[in-house]
Amino acid sequence: LAVDKAADFANYFCTYAFLYHQKEMLVDRVRMDAYFSSIFRNLKHFVGKTVLDVGTGSGILAIWAAQAGAKKVYAVEATAMARHARTLIAGNKLDHIVEVIEGSVEDITIPEKVDVIISEWMGYFLVRESMFDSVIYARDKWLKPDGIMYPSHARMWIAPVRTSILEQKQQEYEHAMADWNSFLQDTNLHYKVDMSCLSKPYKEEQQKYFLQTALWNSLYPNQIIGTPVIIKEFDCLTTTVEEVAAIRSSFKMHFYESQRKCSGFAGWFDVQFKGSPSNPADEEVELTTAPSAEETTHWGQQVFLLSPSVNLSAGDVLSCSLDITRSRQNHRLMDVKFVHQVERASGEVSPPITSPYAIE
Amino acid sequence: LAVDKAADFANYFCTYAFLYHQKEMLVDRVRMDAYFSSIFRNLKHFVGKTVLDVGTGSGILAIWAAQAGAKKVYAVEATAMARHARTLIAGNKLDHIVEVIEGSVEDITIPEKVDVIISEWMGYFLVRESMFDSVIYARDKWLKPDGIMYPSHARMWIAPVRTSILEQKQQEYEHAMADWNSFLQDTNLHYKVDMSCLSKPYKEEQQKYFLQTALWNSLYPNQIIGTPVIIKEFDCLTTTVEEVAAIRSSFKMHFYESQRKCSGFAGWFDVQFKGSPSNPADEEVELTTAPSAEETTHWGQQVFLLSPSVNLSAGDVLSCSLDITRSRQNHRLMDVKFVHQVERASGEVSPPITSPYAIE
């Protein structure tokens, strides 16, 4: 599982070097309000304390920690964005408190252990980007034994959904295959080459692309057609990289009444700022990325289509298992394996159906 | 100039592993017809000969070379597309002639020198992707002294253009900056952070993005407002990597009458299949990516905007120089420096204006 650093930079870090991309996060009001409140409503965690901000980006969380009374803040950023963070921190007259360090948190050194680690490390469906690994690494190396994690907890959610994206993607897929077939004829006619032996791999490639790749979407609450389920909870003080790298969950999906068709399921996350057992928050704050009519986040939800869709009768329950592992080509992306069986109200159980997905 | 292979794969090669992307090239009729004609109208270059196809992709050029009578074709492909090429070649019953080798042409070994090197290595504005390097490398290592290059010649063209993309991109840029300004206010108000010290780098980032990045476009011929100029010619038999890696050209742009505004310039290329001096083609074939009313290619043209635009009077001439070098972060992308001075009909010459661009 050795990671090539240059490839990781090309694949992952490069986008974070743009202010444009940092700004997209800085205008996410749900995200901003949660971190802002978690800090300023729990000043006791910051006043006179030392703080490590893992992946400071523009420097925003480090600045708030300093404004909240921290004695010293180490703000670590892997990309050249570190230089803009330095400008921003000086511009806000906090350079006597916040020290920006350009480098991977895995590589850098700070002169002391810290009271608080703060980080905004969450990717789509929580685990995309695998940045939690870096926070866990930093925790084990730099957090004092009685230190606090901001956020302190994280949870992954799943719920069945109905969405017209299913029909749209099915049509796009059909269209792509019709196009392929006329391509086969043209190539035969004009260029004397028979491409039909590539129809099977082409079909697989297009299925993957249109139907087996998780889709970003901002769902309305009424698109959720069954009870959301927590498939995984993390205590940020104790979670290990192994627990994050391979997530397995078995659960049942219960549908709300009158729902007759399930076009897929959605995954999202929430995180909590609760302090630590020995030093709990004065006021707990939660950041949720669940479907919402008013407040949406840049994370949205990840939608996994079921093609064909599952037709439901009253009382049907889905017995499911979900496996989330890392893609072999790129450890920051995920492979998902979803298995479901319909448990009919009659007691009859359908054979298991396996659906593979990529989170890209 | 050491290239990290894993990063190069992440940045560049990965897209070529998709049949979808290979298909985009295979449906480009201008491209296909040129290679097809160059081979089948010059059978003497292939009958009984040995051929190396650098970057075989789907295998199409190797198949044609074999169909044209080659004795042996080595088809080298860096990505896993090599496996599909093998399927396609077997499906067309040519696996006794074409041998697919998966690997970079820089790394692989073949048992003999070849009579012909064929390759479709051209990127946007010819040089993007820097794949010509690999073809030159293969030529110096594997082509017989009297061997032939397919294509044999390549040329880069520049012409002044008018295009409403200029106004569109200027507006998008203005919009992005207006948005930034309201972001500054919001962030000050809600989150107590003054972001104004990042306005200068943000402005630069947005200018680069909207106005200083070459744009793909398929221009109509009547958008060309002056005489196209050849800025560089390559003889594929003798060109060195150094000549490709840093291209410098000085030239004059002459405008057609009645043109009053120049919104930028466009770059494109053509390649010729002429055989070699000792073994010229029976029928020369040319592949051009110039603006055309009927036949467009997937390469289109690269448009470089001049913001502000240049206002012309009758008889004005632009005295220009163009420098194309490789981007430091990614050797497959280019930095362009364009300098122009207006030579008025009166003899007056304006001060030089330098415009930097990225080809991304």
Ligand SMILES: Nc1ncnc2c1ncn2[C@@H]1O[C@H](CSCC[C@H](N)C(=O)O)[C@@H](O)[C@H]1O
């Ligand atoms: N291992 C690592 N070491 C240092 N920085 C990292 C890192 N992994 C990710 N990052 C950085 O972490 C940032 C995550 S985005 C969050 C940015 C900022 N804290 C905010 O809340 O707005 C990115 O800028 C990314 O470049």
Ligand SMILES: Nc1ncnc2c1ncn2[C@@H]1O[C@H](CSCC[C@H](N)C(=O)O)[C@@H](O)[C@H]1O
């Ligand atoms: N150094 C190198 N060694 C081997 N293959 C290379 C290479 N550089 C680029 N390639 C491959 O060259 C191909 C160029 S695209 C052209 C594909 C095919 N010859 C056709 O004409 O349709 C890509 O598939 C790319 O993966």
